[in-house]
Amino acid sequence: MLKALEGSQALARAVALCRPGVVAAYPITPQTHIVENISKLVADGEMGCELVSVESEFSAASVVLGAAAAGARAYTASSSQGIMLMSEVLYNMAGLRIPAVITCANRSVGAPLNIWNDQADSMAIRDSGCIQLYCADNQEGVDSTIQAFRIAEATELPVMVCVDGFVLTHTLEPIDLPSQTKVDRFLPEFDFARRLDPKAPKSFGTLVDPGWFTEVRHSHHRAMQKALPVIEEIDAAYEKAIGRAAGGLLKTHGPKGAKTAVLALGSVVSTLRQGLNDGLAKTPVKIIQLRCFRPFPTEALIEAVDGVDDLIVLERAFSPGLGGIVGTEVTAALAHLKKRPRIHNFAVGLGGRDVPVELLPELIAATRGTTPEPFRIFDVELDKLPAEDR
Amino acid sequence: MAKTPETAKKAPSKAASKPAKAKTAKAGDAKSGGAKGKSAAPAETPSRKVAAGVGTAPGVDAQALGGELAELRRRQPRFRGLEAGHRACQGCGEALGARLVMEAAGPDVMVANATGCLEVFTTPWPQSAWRVPWIHSLFENAAAVASGMEAALKARGHRTKVMAFGGDGSTFDIGFQALSGMLERTHNVLYVCFDNEAYMNTGIQRSSSTPHAAATTTSPAGSQRMGKRHLKKDLLQIIAAHHVPYAASASVAYAADLRRKVRRAIEIEGPTFLLLHVPCPLGWGHDGAKTIEIARLAVQTGLFPVVELERNELAGVMPIRQPRPVSDYLKLQNRFRHLFGNDHRARQEREHLQALADHNIATYHLLGEEPDPLDTEGADTVRRGGLIA
Ligand SMILES: Cc1ncc(C[n+]2csc(CCOP(=O)(O)OP(=O)(O)O)c2C)c(N)n1
Ligand code: SF4
Ligand SMILES: [Mg+2]
Numbered sequence: 001m002l003k004a005l006e007g008s009q010a011l012a013r014a015v016a017l018c019r020p021g022v023v024a025a026y027p028i029t030p031q032t033h034i035v036e037n038i039s040k041l042v043a044d045g046e047m048g049c050e051l052v053s054v055e056s057e058f059s060a061a062s063v064v065l066g067a068a069a070a071g072a073r074a075y076t077a078s079s080s081q082g083i084m085l086m087s088e089v090l091y092n093m094a095g096l097r098i099p100a101v102i103t104c105a106n107r108s109v110g111a112p113l114n115i116w117n118d119q120a121d122s123m124a125i126r127d128s129g130c131i132q133l134y135c136a137d138n139q140e141g142v143d144s145t146i147q148a149f150r151i152a153e154a155t156e157l158p159v160m161v162c163v164d165g166f167v168l169t170h171t172l173e174p175i176d177l178p179s180q181t182k183v184d185r186f187l188p189e190f191d192f193a194r195r196l197d198p199k200a201p202k203s204f205g206t207l208v209d210p211g212w213f214t215e216v217r218h219s220h221h222r223a224m225q226k227a228l229p230v231i232e233e234i235d236a237a238y239e240k241a242i243g244r245a246a247g248g249l250l251k252t253h254g255p256k257g258a259k260t261a262v263l264a265l266g267s268v269v270s271t272l273r274q275g276l277n278d279g280l281a282k283t284p285v286k287i288i289q290l291r292c293f294r295p296f297p298t299e300a301l302i303e304a305v306d307g308v309d310d311l312i313v314l315e316r317a318f319s320p321g322l323g324g325i326v327g328t329e330v331t332a333a334l335a336h337l338k339k340r341p342r343i344h345n346f347a348v349g350l351g352g353r354d355v356p357v358e359l360l361p362e363l364i365a366a367t368r369g370t371t372p373e374p375f376r377i378f379d380v381e382l383d384k385l386p387a388e389d390r
Numbered sequence: 391m392a393k394t395p396e397t398a399k400k401a402p403s404k405a406a407s408k409p410a411k412a413k414t415a416k417a418g419d420a421k422s423g424g425a426k427g428k429s430a431a432p433a434e435t436p437s438r439k440v441a442a443g444v445g446t447a448p449g450v451d452a453q454a455l456g457g458e459l460a461e462l463r464r465r466q467p468r469f470r471g472l473e474a475g476h477r478a479c480q481g482c483g484e485a486l487g488a489r490l491v492m493e494a495a496g497p498d499v500m501v502a503n504a505t506g507c508l509e510v511f512t513t514p515w516p517q518s519a520w521r522v523p524w525i526h527s528l529f530e531n532a533a534a535v536a537s538g539m540e541a542a543l544k545a546r547g548h549r550t551k552v553m554a555f556g557g558d559g560s561t562f563d564i565g566f567q568a569l570s571g572m573l574e575r576t577h578n579v580l581y582v583c584f585d586n587e588a589y590m591n592t593g594i595q596r597s598s599s600t601p602h603a604a605a606t607t608t609s610p611a612g613s614q615r616m617g618k619r620h621l622k623k624d625l626l627q628i629i630a631a632h633h634v635p636y637a638a639s640a641s642v643a644y645a646a647d648l649r650r651k652v653r654r655a656i657e658i659e660g661p662t663f664l665l666l667h668v669p670c671p672l673g674w675g676h677d678g679a680k681t682i683e684i685a686r687l688a689v690q691t692g693l694f695p696v697v698e699l700e701r702n703e704l705a706g707v708m709p710i711r712q713p714r715p716v717s718d719y720l721k722l723q724n725r726f727r728h729l730f731g732n733d734h735r736a737r738q739e740r741e742h743l744q745a746l747a748d749h750n751i752a753t754y755h756l757l758g759e760e761p762d763p764l765d766t767e768g769a770d771t772v773r774r775g776g777l778i779a
Contacts, residue, residue, distance in 0.1 A: 021545035022538060050541040054534065055571035062531035062568065066502060066538025069525050072545050074538070092527050196500045196523035196539065198550050205526035206513035 002174040007138040007163065008033030010175045011077075011103060014145040016047040017183040018101075021072030021190070024052040024063035029115045030165030031079040031105035057082035061089035061102070068093075068100045069204060071195035073149060077103035079165055083121040084109060087128065090158065094129030095220065096205055099152035099159075099192065101145065102130070106266065106316070107165040108351040116352020117165040119266060119316035123325050129220055131159040131227055132294040136247075136269035138163070138173040140291075143238065143246040146178070150187050150234050155227045156194075164267040164316075166352070178242045186241040224295040231292055247289060249297035252304055254286035260364060261305060261341070263288040263330060264314040268348070268355055275360030285364060290326070298333045305334065310367050311341035318347045323375030342367075346378035353379055469497050469521075476519040478511040481678025483668030483685060484584045485511065487642040488555070491582055491666070494652035497522060499551045500539060504532035504565055506557035507591045507670075508584060530564040532556045533572035536579045544578075551656050554581045558599035559589040562623050573632040573661045580655045580662045583625070586670035594673040598623040601693070602746065603739045604725045606673070611728035616739045621746075629663045630699040637663040638698040638706075643685035647696070647708060667694045675724020687719040692747035695754045709758020713751060716744045 005013070011034050015023070023042075025035040041047035050072075054060045060076045067074040078086060083104055093100060109120040122132060131151060135141040141163045148159040163169060178186075194202060208216055232248045239245040252261075253273050260283060262272055269289040276287060288304050290297070305311055313327040322328065327345030334340045344367045349355040363378070382390045471492030478485035488508055492499075500523035503509045509526045512519040527535045536554035543550055554572070556565055561583035572579060588606045589595040596609040601622045605611045609618035629637045635658050640648040648666065655662035669685050671678040688694040689708060693716060696708035717740060720726035729736045729743075751757060 022541045024538065024541075050545045052537060052541050052575065054537075055567060055574070058531065059534035059537070059568050059571055062527065062534030063538035063541065065527055065531075066525070066535035066540075067542040067545075068538075069535075070500070070539040070542035070546075072542030074542070088528060089531060096525075096527070196525060198498050198500060198523055201521055201523045203513055203518035203520050203524045206515040206518060207510050208515045212515055 002176050004172050005138070005175045005177075006033065006172050007141060007168040007170060008105075009037050010138050010142050010173070010177065011145055011163065011169075012037030012041060013177055014142040015075055015101075015103075016041050017178065017180060018073065018075075018146055018149045018187055019184075020049045020075045020149075022050045022052060022063065022067035022074045024054050024060040024067070024074070024076050026054050026057045026060045026078065026082060028057070028079045028082040028107075030107055030117070030169045031077045031082065031103070033169060034077045034103060034105065057085040058089060061086040061093065064100045064102070065089060065093045065096070065098055068098045068192065069096070069196050071190070071192050071197070073153075073190040074100045075102070076100070077105065079105040080107035080109050080115075080121045083125060087125050090125055090130055090160075091128045092205075093158045095216075097156040097194075097220070097223065099156050099190075101148045101152055102158060102160045103145065104160050104162045105165045105169045106162055112351075114351040115165075117167050117267075117316075118350045118352070119162065119164075120350075122160060122162045123317040125160075126294055126325070129157070129224065130294065131155070131157050131224070131231070131292070132162060133159065133231075133292055134162045134265040134290065135164075135168065136267060136273075136289055136291075138168050138171065138175055139244075140246050141168060142175060142177060143242070143244060144291075146183060146187065146242075147231075147234050147238050147246060149190075150237075151227065151231055153190055153192075154230050154234065155223060157223060157227060162266060167267045176244070182242055186238060228292070228295050228297055228299075247291040249292040249300045250288060250290050250304060252286050252288050255284045256286070257307060258284040258286040259307070259309040260285045260312070260367070261288050261308045261310070262286075262312045262314060262360070262363060263290060263326070265290045265293060265326065266316060268314055268316065268359075271355050271357055272360050275357040278357060280357060280361050281364055282361065283364060285360070293326075296329060296333065301330065301333055302337065305341055308341040310344065310372075312344045312346065312363050312367060314363075315345065315347040316349055318375070318377070327375060342372040344372045345375045346373075347375070348378045350377065355379075468493060471495060471497065471499065471501075471520065471522040472512065473519045473521055475517075476512045477514065478507070479670075479672050479678065481669075481671045481681040482507075482511075483642045483670060483681045484508050484557075484586055484590075486681070487584055487648070487666045487668040488512075490642065490645050490648050491553075491652050491664075492522070494649040495522075495551070495553065495580075495656060499553055499656075500524070502527070502532045502536040502539060502552070502554045504554075504556035504560035505529035505591070506560055506584075506589075507586075508555060508557065510591055529560055531568050532560060532565060533569040533579070533581060536581070537572045537575065537577045540577045540579050552577075552579045554579055556581070556583055557590070558583060558585040558587055559595075559597040561585075562599045562625050563597050569629075570632065573629065573634050573663070576660055578659050578661070580652070580664065582652075582664045582666055584666055584668050586668050586673060587622070588670070588673050590670050590673045599625065601743070603729060603743060605728060606725065616728060616735055617725070626663075626665050626697070626699065629665075630702045632661070633701050634663060635660045636698070636700055637665075639665040639667065639694065639696050641667045641685045641689050641694060641696055642669070643682045643689065644696070644708065651698070673725070675727070676722050680722060684719065684722055687714060687722070690714045691716045691719045692751040692756055693719060693743070695750045695756060697754050704754065707754050707756055707758070710751065710756045711758060713747070713757070716740065716747050 064074040104122045152159040324345040532554040540552045596606040603617040605617040698706035
């Protein structure tokens with residue numbers, strides 16, 4: 001049944017449906033509404049978890065790590081500076097192969113201080129060894145959150161579900177929350193085989209010397225690669241159980257044979273889709289939504305760009321001094337193809353700058369008759385800057 | 391730091407390639423911890439998969455333990471949560487302290503251990519000296535990881551006691567915030583700080599627990615400096631100010647007192663804290679055979695007051711009958727060697743340290759008539775520590 005829910009409220013309810021044993025969180029805009037909603041659900045007895053109101057995001061992630069190691073389904077959420085403060089723990093959690101779910105309500109990372117949406121935070125920890133899923137709308141946020149617990153527990157890897165701050169977290173949308181019975185059927189009770197247990201003592205997180213470190217890292221890399229089909233299978237299982245898929249590794253919108261494609265992550269996809277539906281693109285164009293950014297779905301991407309001449313890669317963050325992060329990765333993933341599209345790489349919507357539906361035709365126009373630009377911040381207004389900074 | 395894993399790179403020995411058979415450890419069964427054991431190296435930890443050092447603790451037959459912890463406990467009055475065969479330096483006070491804490495705690499516990507010597511010398515993959523569930527995550531999050539473990543056990547309806555272990559660096563300095571949070575939220579966790587008064591694992595750097603005037607590699611003595619310029623942080627008072635039910639200091643020189651405090655803390659449902667003074671022969675620059683003597687002198691001079699605080703009220707002290715002069719303690723350690731030079735600054739610093747000791751004695755009313763506590767009471771009786779009947 002569809003219900004008008006604020007994104008954060010929908011996400012909190014999705015988490016509740018997964019019956020976590022432990023939730024730990026610390027407030028930060030724009031994630032705050034998620035924690036507040038969870039706290040209210042706990043206060044009202046609608047959620048039976050241990051809610052640990054920690055003194056920092058660093059401890060939030062550490063509590064989740066300890067809780068999951070001790071066998072509880074565990075969850076936390078944060079944004080921006082909070083994700084940065086968690087980063088040491090997120091690497092550690094992933095390296096220890098501890099399954100847990102983290103929502104990242106995407107926000108820029110300061111300085112300058114800015115509370116609005118881009119994806120610099122989750123991009124900064126892309127090498128942590130956590131799985132990362134990016135959601136185009138709040139329905140996907142709900143569905144991906146529920147799937148994330150099953151993915152984490154099947155792969156023994158932490159899963160980060162990325163939802164754009166404000167654009168999704170603070171926006172009312174008609175949402176279908178699956179019933180508890182259906183979620184219970186889809187998501188079995190968490191049974192962590194390696195959990196800390198006095199009846200079968202194990203040592204976690206030992207000192208690993210050069211004789212073993214490489215092999216441990218290799219097995220982590222393999223685990224990430226092996227997660228690719230698991231993410232697809234779990235999406236299919238979800239569709240069967242709930243009646244709706246969330247997009248597997250990536251999904252495409254628009255005409256199959258289009259020679260131009262736009263690749264993006266997160267809520268921009270919805271904006272582009274709207275532009276497409278409104279007929280703003282004068283030429284046939286398809287939109288490629290990269291739902292799964294880690295592990296990187298190279299094969300699925302190659303398939304999706306088959307027959308595409310111009311591929312526009314959009315970023316909501318970038319690496320200063322290099323350029324696009326997603327653009328660089330996409331370029332690398334397609335480099336060995338004999339026939340590969342021209343890649344145009346743009347950052348848009350940094351620090352909450354509006355991404356209008358008119359973006360779609362503007363992007364297409366920018367790629368016409370030019371040699372591809374390696375990277376550009378598309379919506380920068382250079383006339384605001386002193387000459388030497390332009 | 392002083393423990394490059396010696397055997398980990400060798401091909402697994404025959405004995406090690408077989409999973410360790412369960413055996414009921416008798417008192418005195420194995421050599422005590424702390425020695426760089428060759429013969430007593432813990433067994434290989436067979437693992438389900440290679441995943442960042444995850445394995446089964448040695449010497450434990452999970453089946454034998456199944457559901458019969460109480461019985462196991464009865465049969466094993468000296469259950470050793472931390473086995474011999476780790477790679478601590480000879481005479482390491484931290485190794486001995488951890489062994490005593492684990493003996494008193496019993497088998498129904500799990501441990502979150504911060505980065506530091508204790509973590510490193512007990513778990514060179516693929517070996518582990520721990521016979522209880524044990525996790526190391528980071529340098530500064532042991533208290534938060536323990537909070538999560540405790541919350542999980544609560545959520546799952548289990549009553550195993552959670553303990554968090556950290557060195558002074560991890561406790562006084564970098565993990566202080568997480569610890570404060572854990573205490574404030576009243577998690578049912580016993581936090582033990584192994585206080586060897588410097589960052590030993592990284593090669594003897596000063597911490598906020600390093601005593602005034604002690605030389606470390608980042609507070610060296612020189613023509614312009616007499617070692618550390620600042621005072622040792624009074625952590626116990628800060629902990630007590632959280633109004634925790636129990637916060638105490640203890641010394642590795644007084645094993646019976648330590649065991650009693652561990653048992654006491656474990657039986658309390660709530661956050662408890664133990665500050666355990668553990669000499670480090672390498673970092674303090676003393677003979678490994680003098681660890682106990684030096685630890686004892688720290689108490690008898692008044693430099694390390696051994697006290698108990700309940701809800702921020704002084705509830706007990708270890709009395710000193712005849713205080714020893716601080717120079718008796720200082721002169722045995724190289725870290726204070728510069729205080730015995732023939733110059734007025736050295737004399738001034740010695741007097742300063744004596745004044746600090748006198749201040750402790752006065753503040754905690756340490757002068758007592760009772761005999762010095764002897765190390766016999768309860769030495770060989772260990773009640774089970776956990777909360778399951
Ligand atoms: C965030 C972080 N900073 C620094 C370190 C390096 N480091 C590891 S152990 C350690 C010192 C440990 O000192 P202490 O807690 O007193 O334990 P000890 O080794 O003395 O027992 C340091 C500085 C680290 N592991 N992580
Ligand atoms: S604490 Fe000191 S004595 Fe013990 S292992 Fe570390 S350096 Fe060696
Ligand atoms: Mg130390």
